[in-house]
Amino acid sequence: MTQYMYYINYQDYEKDLCDLEMRALFNRPIETKAFFSNLRIDESLSPYFKSRLEILHEANNLEDLIQKISKKNYLVEGFKVNYLSIIKPDPINKDRKAITKAIGYAFEGLPSFDHPVITYGVTHNDSKWYFGILVYNTMHWKKHKSKPNSYSSSLSLNTAKAILNVANRGDTSKKIIDPCCGVGTVLLEGHFSGYDITGCEINYKVAMKARDNLKHYGYKGQVIHKDIKDLDEYYDAAIVDLPYGNSSESDEIDMMDIIHHAARISKRQVLVSSIDLTEKISAKGLVIVDRAVVYKNKSKRFMRYIWVCEGKEENY
Numbered sequence: 372m373t374q375y376m377y378y379i380n381y382q383d384y385e386k387d388l389c390d391l392e393m394r395a396l397f398n399r400p401i402e403t404k405a406f407f408s409n410l411r412i413d414e415s416l417s418p419y420f421k422s423r424l425e426i427l428h429e430a431n432n433l434e435d436l437i438q439k440i441s442k443k444n445y446l447v448e449g450f451k452v453n454y455l456s457i458i459k460p461d462p463i464n465k466d467r468k469a470i471t472k473a474i475g476y477a478f479e480g481l482p483s484f485d486h487p488v489i490t491y492g493v494t495h496n497d498s499k500w501y502f503g504i505l506v507y508n509t510m511h512w513k514k515h516k517s518k519p520n521s522y523s524s525s526l527s528l529n530t531a532k533a534i535l536n537v538a539n540r541g542d543t544s545k546k547i548i549d550p551c552c553g554v555g556t557v558l559l560e561g562h563f564s565g566y567d568i569t570g571c572e573i574n575y576k577v578a579m580k581a582r583d584n585l586k587h588y589g590y591k592g593q594v595i596h597k598d599i600k601d602l603d604e605y606y607d608a609a610i611v612d613l614p615y616g617n618s619s620e621s622d623e624i625d626m627m628d629i630i631h632h633a634a635r636i637s638k639r640q641v642l643v644s645s646i647d648l649t650e651k652i653s654a655k656g657l658v659i660v661d662r663a664v665v666y667k668n669k670s671k672r673f674m675r676y677i678w679v680c681e682g683k684e685e686n687y
């Protein structure tokens with residue numbers, strides 16, 4: 372079975388969210404920045420993926436690895452070999468040019484450094500050497516940073532992208548609703564990754580801004596102008612970035628009402644809030660199956676609670 376080595380990285384203030392996303396995608400806790408899996412996940416799906424190496428050969432030392440590559444007589448025109456540094460500090464990094472050159476000589480075709488048709492990677496981890504096909508997160512989704520319409524309180528791109536994967540565990544065939552979509556930060560990431568996602572927004576002007584943002588990037592998604600309580604289609608998951616309140620009783624009642632309707636129209640909910648609603652969510656009959664907190668930036672001033680819930684169907 373093919374093995375992949377993923378390399379992830381994150382800012383400290385996003386570690387908890389990254390851990391949550393990895394648990395959702397790989398169905399187990401991921402404890403190191405470089406890890407192996409036989410799941411093949413798109414290298415640009417997670418904001419925290421940096422690269423994915425599809426392992427072709429492994430060996431206990433570099434010489435044996437090069438011998439294994441030579442034996443395969445790879446005839447590839449326009450290839451490139453990169454050294455993947457996954458431990459910091461990496462004592463081998465200083466020799467990377469000699470290592471990639473030696474591997475390049477084991478190939479039959481000619482390399483291309485500027486426009487490679489395929490990039491191979493070599494790395495070492497826990498005293499083993501690995502060689503394979505290397506792909507990097509394209510980061511093309513970062514173009515959404517300059518969307519025409521923005522909220523100062525919009526979710527960060529990383530948070531929006533990660534909670535999408537938490538909601539649907541990387542399965543793009545599932546249907547998602549963002550019932551309080553604001554200007555569509557989550558919708559943009561959803562359409563970029565090929566998710567089947569619909570937006571809903573109570574405020575007409577804001578809904579128009581979300582539509583405008585989608586159109587700007589050529590995405591065809593739908594933004595319904597409605598109150599969540601009037602939605603009746605059923606979805607695999609709902610991602611709810613709750614309206615920002617100030618912990619007043621009336622704000623909390625509105626939030627709990629939105630949560631109630633999110634659970635009514637979806638099987639799994641990812642709830643995001645600036646205030647801690649843990650006890651109220653449980654009291655509502657939802658089962659919190661996972662959770663995290665994330666900050667918007669390193670100042671750690673804007674904290675968001677994230678809960679992953681699965682509704683008790685008999686209550687809804």
Ligand SMILES: C[S@@+](CC[C@H](N)C(=O)[O-])C[C@H]1O[C@@H](n2cnc3c(N)ncnc32)[C@H](O)[C@@H]1O
Pocket residue numbers: 522524525526550551552553554555556557571572573574577597598599600612613614615629
């Ligand atoms: C925190 S904002 C969402 C921001 C969005 N995630 C973004 O990054 O652009 C919450 C949104 O929920 C909308 N909203 C509030 N109550 C709603 C309801 N009952 N049904 C649908 N949308 C609602 C608000 O108008 C607001 O735009």
